[in-house]
Amino acid sequence: MGQVQFMRNLIIETPSVPGNFAKVAKAIGELEGDMGDIQTIKVGTLTTIRDIAISCSNEAHLLKIVDAVNAIGGGISVHAVTDDVLQAHEGGKIHMKGRMEIRSLGDLRRVYTPGVANVCEVIKNDPDQARYFTGISNSVAIVTDGTAILGLGNIGPVAGMPVMEGKAVLFDQFAGISGVPILLDTSDPDQVVETVKHIHKGFGGILLEDIGSPHCFEIEERLKAELSIPVMHDDQHGTAVVTLASVISACQQSGVELADSVVGQIGLGAAGLAISRMLMEYGVKEMRGVDRNEEARNRLADHGGSVVDSVEELMETCDIIVATTGVAGLIKPEMVRKGQIILALSNPNAEITPEDALAAGAAFAADGRLVNNILGFPGIFRGALNANAKEITYPMLIAAAQAIVESTKPGDLVPHPLDPNVHQNVAAAVERVANS
Numbered sequence: 001m002g003q004v005q006f007m008r009n010l011i012i013e014t015p016s017v018p019g020n021f022a023k024v025a026k027a028i029g030e031l032e033g034d035m036g037d038i039q040t041i042k043v044g045t046l047t048t049i050r051d052i053a054i055s056c057s058n059e060a061h062l063l064k065i066v067d068a069v070n071a072i073g074g075g076i077s078v079h080a081v082t083d084d085v086l087q088a089h090e091g092g093k094i095h096m097k098g099r100m101e102i103r104s105l106g107d108l109r110r111v112y113t114p115g116v117a118n119v120c121e122v123i124k125n126d127p128d129q130a131r132y133f134t135g136i137s138n139s140v141a142i143v144t145d146g147t148a149i150l151g152l153g154n155i156g157p158v159a160g161m162p163v164m165e166g167k168a169v170l171f172d173q174f175a176g177i178s179g180v181p182i183l184l185d186t187s188d189p190d191q192v193v194e195t196v197k198h199i200h201k202g203f204g205g206i207l208l209e210d211i212g213s214p215h216c217f218e219i220e221e222r223l224k225a226e227l228s229i230p231v232m233h234d235d236q237h238g239t240a241v242v243t244l245a246s247v248i249s250a251c252q253q254s255g256v257e258l259a260d261s262v263v264g265q266i267g268l269g270a271a272g273l274a275i276s277r278m279l280m281e282y283g284v285k286e287m288r289g290v291d292r293n294e295e296a297r298n299r300l301a302d303h304g305g306s307v308v309d310s311v312e313e314l315m316e317t318c319d320i321i322v323a324t325t326g327v328a329g330l331i332k333p334e335m336v337r338k339g340q341i342i343l344a345l346s347n348p349n350a351e352i353t354p355e356d357a358l359a360a361g362a363a364f365a366a367d368g369r370l371v372n373n374i375l376g377f378p379g380i381f382r383g384a385l386n387a388n389a390k391e392i393t394y395p396m397l398i399a400a401a402q403a404i405v406e407s408t409k410p411g412d413l414v415p416h417p418l419d420p421n422v423h424q425n426v427a428a429a430v431e432r433v434a435n436s
């Protein structure tokens with residue numbers, strides 16, 4: 001199947017006779033539609049209605065699938081096409097909720113005035129008490145300027161809000177952290193730094209998200225230096241942690257020594273430079289990189305990596321390939337060398353699909369849906385907040401990567417993102433290092 005960007009649900013009616021659903025599945029499969037969740041909405045005496053999630057390449061591809069299902073005949077028909085992804089976003093994905101219910105006047109007086117004044121006094125007299133008597137130490141600001149939303153580019157912070165809300169949902173579910181999106185209408189490093197400094201008191205940490213390069217580097221460095229709470233740019237370090245973990249697992253499983261491997265990075269922006277730096281810090285034989293932007297190439301060289309001239313040259317000369325360009329289909333199957341490990345991490349569409357990379361001879365291949373910073377940032381912040389850490393350091397990040405490797409089942413590259421153990425293990429490892 002080609003790149004998956006288009007997700008819709010087909011509401012399909014079939015006569016309630018065994019074998020009819022198989023006909024539908026065959027028609028969809030023959031056109032390379034990828035079936036997801038299937039829900040039976042109604043089983044009637046005469047007909048059955050199912051809601052089938054489909055991933056396909058584009059609208060034209062979907063229409064072909066609909067036509068093919070309708071062409072089966074015998075009473076099988078597509079009733080409607082719905083957009084479950086859009087529906088799931090109606091009203092937004094997050095909501096600020098109280099942790100206490102107010103059922104009586106007594107509750108009201110405890111939660112609100114006059115009782116609350118006493119707590120304000122306690123904090124005024126000893127500001128550290130805010131850690132216990134407010135939610136500040138459990139809240140992380142998710143800050144974006146909208147300049148590098150996934151691989152969609154500079155689409156602005158409001159269009160990027162669904163991604164930020166998504167990160168907030170993940171923070172809540174996997175780490176019990178309140179993630180609060182902050183949308184900035186400036187990308188100027190001075191203004192971003194000033195703004196975040198002025199709002200940081202309400203948060204225990206700052207997650208910078210989808211802020212483009214090169215301004216993301218200056219913004220993160222300055223905020224880390226000026227704030228005494230953990231600051232992390234997810235696209236840099238969250239991604240680097242998960243990439244390091246998947247590279248370690250791939251090497252372990254294919255009997256390759258990472259220390260003897262030449263690793264090639266395609267795209268040296270926020271994610272690519274951080275991945276290169278982390279792999280060099282961990283220890284690889286050589287780190288090579290390519291980018292269409294000269295400044296980006298120079299940054300890799302400044303950090304000790306070697307620059308090559310083309311994607312083709314990189315593909316020819318490296319054992320392990322990581323790509324973070326935002327350009328779908330950049331790696332052609334004919335560029336893949338037998339036995340290579342290929343992590344094409346751009347979202348929403350990869351530089352090469354894992355299926356195509358494996359078919360072209362890769363030993364291991366994954367995309368950005370699998371190797372995703374979801375496995376890193378919730379646990380990293382949980383661990384840092386638990387330890388009351390003032391910053392997130394390299395040793396904390398390496399410990400997070402090792403915890404991901406240890407949580408990975410044999411045969412897999414990374415753990416399943418819904419496995420709660422991985423987030424707990426990452427948090428525990430980060431907390432341990434922060435406290436040491």
Ligand SMILES: NC(=O)c1ccc[n+]([C@@H]2O[C@H](COP(=O)([O-])OP(=O)(O)OC[C@H]3O[C@@H](n4cnc5c(N)ncnc54)[C@H](O)[C@@H]3O)[C@@H](O)[C@H]2O)c1
Pocket residue numbers: 148149150151152210211212213234235236239266267268269270271272290291292293296323324325326327330345346347348367368369371372373374
């Ligand atoms: N899987 C994950 O967890 C994860 C995490 C972070 C970013 N990403 C993905 O990585 C991509 C890049 O994100 P980013 O934040 O680093 O963006 P970025 O804009 O900072 O970096 C992209 C870099 O790719 C380079 N580039 C673009 N086209 C190129 C080409 N044809 N050849 C060589 N270089 C090229 C650009 O010059 C730039 O330096 C996005 O698609 C994003 O979704 C994935």
Ligand SMILES: O=C(O)C[C@H](O)C(=O)O
Pocket residue numbers: 149150151163210234235346347368372373374
């Ligand atoms: O948001 C994701 O899925 C991962 C990453 O942060 C990205 O920008 O692609």
Ligand SMILES: [Mg+2]
Pocket residue numbers: 150209210234235
């Ligand atoms: Mg991102």
